[in-house]
Amino acid sequence: MAEIFITRRVFRGVIDILEKEGHTIDINESDRILPARELVKRAHGKTGLICLLNDSIDSVVMDKLPSLKVISNIAVGYDNIDIVAATQRGIMVTNTPGVLTETTADLVFALLLGAARRIPEADQFIRAGKFKNWQLLQPHMGVDIYEKTLGIVGMGAIGQAVAKRATKGFDMRVIYFSSSRKERAEKEFGAEFVTFNELLSLSNFISIHVPLTEKTKHMFSTEAFKKMKNTAILINTARGPVVDETALVEAIKDGQIRGAALDVFEEEPSIHPELIKMEENVVLAPHIGSASIETRLRMAKMAARNMVQGLKGNRPPNLVNKRLDSRKETNK
Ligand code: GLV
Numbered sequence: 001m002a003e004i005f006i007t008r009r010v011f012r013g014v015i016d017i018l019e020k021e022g023h024t025i026d027i028n029e030s031d032r033i034l035p036a037r038e039l040v041k042r043a044h045g046k047t048g049l050i051c052l053l054n055d056s057i058d059s060v061v062m063d064k065l066p067s068l069k070v071i072s073n074i075a076v077g078y079d080n081i082d083i084v085a086a087t088q089r090g091i092m093v094t095n096t097p098g099v100l101t102e103t104t105a106d107l108v109f110a111l112l113l114g115a116a117r118r119i120p121e122a123d124q125f126i127r128a129g130k131f132k133n134w135q136l137l138q139p140h141m142g143v144d145i146y147e148k149t150l151g152i153v154g155m156g157a158i159g160q161a162v163a164k165r166a167t168k169g170f171d172m173r174v175i176y177f178s179s180s181r182k183e184r185a186e187k188e189f190g191a192e193f194v195t196f197n198e199l200l201s202l203s204n205f206i207s208i209h210v211p212l213t214e215k216t217k218h219m220f221s222t223e224a225f226k227k228m229k230n231t232a233i234l235i236n237t238a239r240g241p242v243v244d245e246t247a248l249v250e251a252i253k254d255g256q257i258r259g260a261a262l263d264v265f266e267e268e269p270s271i272h273p274e275l276i277k278m279e280e281n282v283v284l285a286p287h288i289g290s291a292s293i294e295t296r297l298r299m300a301k302m303a304a305r306n307m308v309q310g311l312k313g314n315r316p317p318n319l320v321n322k323r324l325d326s327r328k329e330t331n332k
Helices: 012-020 036-043 059-063 083-088 101-116 119-127 157-170 183-189 196-202 222-227 245-253 273-277 293-311 322-331
Strands: 003-006 024-027 048-051 070-073 092-094 149-153 173-177 205-208 233-236 259-262 282-284
Touching (some): 012 024, 012 293, 036 059, 048 293, 059 083, 070 293, 083 322, 092 293, 101 119, 101 157, 101 205, 101 233, 101 259, 101 282, 149 157, 149 196, 157 173, 157 183, 173 183, 196 222, 222 245, 245 259, 245 273, 273 282
Parallel strands (some): 003 048, 048 070, 070 092, 149 173, 149 205, 205 233, 233 259
């Protein structure tokens, strides 16, 4: 029986899973992200920590939580946790892959369609009482999506789910840049492996699906925007810092690209003030890639199950720090 701290409100089902195992739970019932000092105070003496992607769990926090054995992140991304530090301290870290793949790919298309066909603007137009008659030269003419070229950066599970929608639903040509070639994407969706520069120059739409690492930070910089088509639309549902937001604002202002549809931001929850003003070419969403009721519930339950297994000393199904796992196996 262990004590677990949960950094934010969760579904009842999560608590049920943990309580059924006899664990004691303490929850931050507010919607507030706890500053490190408060988080440490609440999590002190606990063996398990269930956290969200906006809780920063670094080595300083870990050092102040010597009882910690398992960190279960309710997210597929885990750039908020120092994995090396956790591994060095023998702390298991888990995430929630797979269950949000299709939901996130759906949102990519919602954003892509919204930006290309200018849906948010059209919605505002109607609400402002401006829809007087149908016109051939409608003020909200957008651009076509079908048969266009979609560039996917990072062809993991979500990238492939996006490629499926693009080719099967919209007859798009899919090109991709990834750390390795993806046979399934090439065979099933005809995705073509290209260099990053080729992807930038050939794509009508670019969708980002890489994790945030030192390598991918600001992958989309002034230099990258200069290589893109001036009709291109950038979609980011991965992590904000992969895009240099200031460079993006400049690129849109200078007409280097047509626009962007963003679900993630460099400094969430703050958003570059210029992006907020760009109602004509920018669609914004508050990091809702996985935000369907079904998926969020699946993610949270998966996180609870990871926690249960980790606390039993088993290998949790979604262990992130594999090195820790192999060390444990060699020690057996
Ligand atoms: C969402 O951004 C996630 O990483 O799950």
